[in-house]
Amino acid sequence: MLLRTLYLRRRGSGPPDNQEKEKREEALPTAEVFPRAVEHLSSAVQYPTVSGLEPGDSGSKEAEKAFAEFPGFLRNTYRRVFSELELEFPSERGMLLRWPGRDSAEKPVLFTAHYDVVPAADEQAAGTKTDSGTEGAAGEGWLFPPFSGIVTDEGWIWGRGTLDNKIGVISLLEAVESLLSEGFVPRTDIYFAFGGDEETKGKEGAGRIAAELERRGLEFRFLLDEGMVITRGFLPGMRKAAALIGVAEKGYVDLELTAEDTGGHSSMPPPRTALGRIASVLAQLESRKFPLRMTSVVRRTLEHLVPAVSFGTAFLLSNLWFFGPLVLRILDRDPTTSSLIRTTVAATMAQGSSKENVLPSRASAVLNIRILAGETVVSVLQRIKETAEKENVQVRYLNQDETDDPIESSSIEGEAYSLIADTVCSIFPDTLAVPFLMNGTTDSSKYRRVAKNIYRFTPVVLDRRDVGRIHGTNERLGSEALVQSIRFYQTILGRC
Numbered sequence: 001m002l003l004r005t006l007y008l009r010r011r012g013s014g015p016p017d018n019q020e021k022e023k024r025e026e027a028l029p030t031a032e033v034f035p036r037a038v039e040h041l042s043s044a045v046q047y048p049t050v051s052g053l054e055p056g057d058s059g060s061k062e063a064e065k066a067f068a069e070f071p072g073f074l075r076n077t078y079r080r081v082f083s084e085l086e087l088e089f090p091s092e093r094g095m096l097l098r099w100p101g102r103d104s105a106e107k108p109v110l111f112t113a114h115y116d117v118v119p120a121a122d123e124q125a126a127g128t129k130t131d132s133g134t135e136g137a138a139g140e141g142w143l144f145p146p147f148s149g150i151v152t153d154e155g156w157i158w159g160r161g162t163l164d165n166k167i168g169v170i171s172l173l174e175a176v177e178s179l180l181s182e183g184f185v186p187r188t189d190i191y192f193a194f195g196g197d198e199e200t201k202g203k204e205g206a207g208r209i210a211a212e213l214e215r216r217g218l219e220f221r222f223l224l225d226e227g228m229v230i231t232r233g234f235l236p237g238m239r240k241a242a243a244l245i246g247v248a249e250k251g252y253v254d255l256e257l258t259a260e261d262t263g264g265h266s267s268m269p270p271p272r273t274a275l276g277r278i279a280s281v282l283a284q285l286e287s288r289k290f291p292l293r294m295t296s297v298v299r300r301t302l303e304h305l306v307p308a309v310s311f312g313t314a315f316l317l318s319n320l321w322f323f324g325p326l327v328l329r330i331l332d333r334d335p336t337t338s339s340l341i342r343t344t345v346a347a348t349m350a351q352g353s354s355k356e357n358v359l360p361s362r363a364s365a366v367l368n369i370r371i372l373a374g375e376t377v378v379s380v381l382q383r384i385k386e387t388a389e390k391e392n393v394q395v396r397y398l399n400q401d402e403t404d405d406p407i408e409s410s411s412i413e414g415e416a417y418s419l420i421a422d423t424v425c426s427i428f429p430d431t432l433a434v435p436f437l438m439n440g441t442t443d444s445s446k447y448r449r450v451a452k453n454i455y456r457f458t459p460v461v462l463d464r465r466d467v468g469r470i471h472g473t474n475e476r477l478g479s480e481a482l483v484q485s486i487r488f489y490q491t492i493l494g495r496c
């Protein structure tokens with residue numbers, strides 16, 4: 001009802017002029033939002049909404065309880081949001097909120113985040129590498145229990161999900177709550193979709209929400225999901241921090257290699273065992289990698305970096321027509337940058353027989369493959385088959401319905417990208433917004449049919465070590481960073 005009143009009031013007054021907008025942005029709360037938001041994120045972390053390691057598996061009874069209770073926690077915490085926006089649950093693992101705008105006939109905007117988290121056991125996390133390929137907090141145990149949400153005197157909020165991705169859910173809701181309290185009504189409808197199974201592929205959450213939005217014939221002006229962060233020292237000698245805005249996403253497929261044999265006793269082995277053939281295929285794939293290639297997105301990334309790098313590097317990056325092959329070789333030296341310029345193949349699981357003196361009658365290995373634009377799931381399968389079949393090794397999809405072709409780049413020229421980039425610059429001074437290729441997968445891929453322009457970005461400044469804590473041990477977020485994240489969403493929502 002209140003919303004209707006505000007809606008009518010605002011509709012009459014037309015869009016706020018720039019002066020009014022500036023005033024509102026200047027008046028954005030910082031200190032006063034601080035203690036509330038920190039406490040809210042800390043409480044959110046205390047719900048162990050752990051997605052199991054397998055799709056559809058919620059892991060434990062405790063997790064199931066947490067998933068059931070989490071939406072209620074949000075409703076109690078953000079009363080204004082939940083009384084003034086329209087709420088629905090397209091599935092048990094998906095929440096959808098609609099904030100009606102002044103002009104509901106215009107294309108709406110969609111913000112997404114997820115509230116499930118990966119498990120937090122030490123043995124699972126220690127020594128792992130994150131999806132972005134950055135070094136994890138190897139060997140460290142949790143300093144505080146992972147679901148305690150402890151806030152230390154230095155202002156750190158500790159726990160699983162602080163970064164991935166309860167910061168997204170909490171920051172968005174804090175921002176909307178605060179804008180509602182100022183009487184703000186957005187120009188167009190804004191939707192918020194929160195998934196509860198992103199870490200296990202997102203079928204029940206984002207998948208079902210997207211299907212429902214498509215059924216209604218909705219098409220969004222743009223979508224903003226979680227993604228890369230703001231990082232310093234992205235390239236050696238860089239003078240500014242870089243806000244990496246994901247505009248495209250690599251494809252994904254898991255392939256299983258299998259080799260059959262007669263088995264038998266290992267005291268009389270044949271010249272080649274099933275496991276030996278698998279190993280030979282793996283060795284060949286590692287020595288003959290997919291070719292290096294500079295896609296248009298990576299070219300744009302490098303061009304955007306020019307103003308912030310040393311003269312020598314700027315010269316190389318400004319003349320990619322000539323120095324392209326050299327730049328590719330430089331990028332290939334580091335696994336993080338190498339992943340941007342080729343399809344990567346990682347052997348992750350392997351199996352032979354179950355006893356030391358038994359020859360395997362079946363051996364297998366799994367390849368986790370991230371596909372660069374220009375190739376597809378099918379073309380990658382074909383290439384791997386060519387190598388495998390020479391060794392009499394079979395190749396098949398591990399889960400055929402979990403394969404994804406690369407997602408092409410969203411517009412870098414249009415209004416939506418500029419809106420995100422300008423908001424980055426106003427909240428994070430001395431930061432360069434850079435279009436970027438995501439090499440991990442996010443919920444956003446599920447929304448391909450309802451949004452042509454999809455961007456992935458998490459508005460926090462993180463150093464390499466804190467990035468490594470995502471999916472690792474000792475995940476944490478600084479209170480200041482949380483406030484900046486809220487201010488980012490407040491500003492962008494105010495401009496939508």
Ligand SMILES: [Zn+2]
Nearest residue numbers: 164165198226
């Ligand atoms: Zn995530």
